Amino acid sequence: MKTLTRKFYERDPVQVAKDLLGKIILRRINHERISGRIVEAEAYVENDIASKALRRRKIFSQLTWQDCGTTFIYMVHGNWLLNIMAHPKGSIGSVLVRAIEPIKGIETMKKNRNVGDQRNLTNGSGKSIKALAITKELNKTDGTRRDAKLAIIEDSASTFDICSSNRIGVTHDLPQELRFFIKANKYVSEP
DNA sequence: AGGAAGATCTACT
DNA sequence: GTAGATCTTCCTA
Numbered sequence: 001m002k003t004l005t006r007k008f009y010e011r012d013p014v015q016v017a018k019d020l021l022g023k024i025i026l027r028r029i030n031h032e033r034i035s036g037r038i039v040e041a042e043a044y045v046e047n048d049i050a051s052k053a054l055r056r057r058k059i060f061s062q063l064t065w066q067d068c069g070t071t072f073i074y075m076v077h078g079n080w081l082l083n084i085m086a087h088p089k090g091s092i093g094s095v096l097v098r099a100i101e102p103i104k105g106i107e108t109m110k111k112n113r114n115v116g117d118q119r120n121l122t123n124g125s126g127k128s129i130k131a132l133a134i135t136k137e138l139n140k141t142d143g144t145r146r147d148a149k150l151a152i153i154e155d156s157a158s159t160f161d162i163c164s165s166n167r168i169g170v171t172h173d174l175p176q177e178l179r180f181f182i183k184a185n186k187y188v189s190e191p
Numbered sequence: 192a193g194g195a196a197g198a199t200c201t202a203c204t
Numbered sequence: 205g206t207a208g209a210t211c212t213t214c215c216t217a
Contacts, residue, residue: 042198051199057213077199096198126199136212167208169198 004152005143009086010066013093015084017043018180022158024103026151027132034105034132036122038172040188041121042167042179044083048094051172063092068142071150073117073139082134084143084152098168098179100132101187108133125190128185154184160185 009016020041027034048054053076054179063085066072069123072094087093100122102109109121109131122128127151134150143152161183167173168190181188 048198051198056197056215075212076197076199079199080199083198098198108193124200143216167198171197 001153002157003146004069004143004154006067006069009084009144010088011086012088013045013086013095013177016084017041017095017178018162019185020084020097020152021162021180021182022155022160024153024155025097025100025132026153027105028106028134028149028151029108029136032105032108034108035103036100036128036132038099038152039099039101039185040179042097042098042180043093043178044090044097045093045178046176048170051170053171054187063087063094067142069142069144069152071138071143072144073134075136077126080129080135081125082129095147096125097128098112098189099123099181099189100128101185102131108174119186123187 020038022037022050024035025038066085068085070085072085074081081099086095102122110116112133113121113131122131138150141148141150143150163181163183164177165179166177167179
C-alpha cells in the first residue's frame with residue numbers, strides 16, 4: 001500500500017476522477033485510523049470555475065495555484081465538501097469526492113454522523129465528509145504524504161465497472177457527463 | 192451590520 | 205417529492 005504520487009494528479013481532472021474510484025481515503029484522528037473506498041467522484045474543470053458557486057468564493061486563484069494532490073475543502077449549505085486538486089501543470093481543475101464505502105472505523109463514523117444505519121452513513125458528499133470528521137482545518141493537506149492526517153492510497157487491484165452521469169445539485173451544469181461512480185455499489189448517492 | 196446564496200441533508204406529507 | 209434548516213463567505217449599505 002502506498003500513497004498516490006503527485007504525478008497521478010497532474011493530469012486531466014476527468015481522468016483523475018475516474019482513476020480515483022476504488023482508491024482508499026485514509027483519515028488519522030486521535031491515533032485512530034478511519035478509512036473508506038472512494039465510490040463516487042465528480043470532475044470540475046475550467047468552465048465550472050465560472051459557475052456561480054465557485055466564482056462567488058473567489059476560488060479561481062486557489063484552483064490555479066494550489067498544488068496537485070492537496071485537499072481543497074469548501075462549505076455549502078452547512079456541509080463541508082472535499083475536493084482534491086487535480087490538473088495538468090499550468091491548467092486548473094479539481095475532483096470532488098461524493099461518496100465512500102466505509103472500511104475501517106465504522107463505529108467512529110456512526111458516532112460522527114449520529115446514525116446507526118451503515119448504508120446511510122456515507123452515501124452522499126456532505127455525509128462522507130462528516131463521517132470522516134473532515135473540517136476546514138484539513139484544507140490544503142498534502143494527500144500524497146503518508147503521515148498526513150488525510151491521505152489517498154492505492155488499493156490492491158480490484159475490478160469494477162465505471163458508470164457516468166451528469167452531476168448532482170449543480171445549478172448550471174455542463175452538457176458533459178462529469179460524474180463517475182462504481183456500478184451497483186450501494187454507497188453511491190444515486191444509481 | 193445585515194442579507195443573499197450556495198457542489199446539501201433531513202424530516203415530513 | 206417538497207419545505208425548511210443549515211452555516212460560511214461574499215456583497216451592499
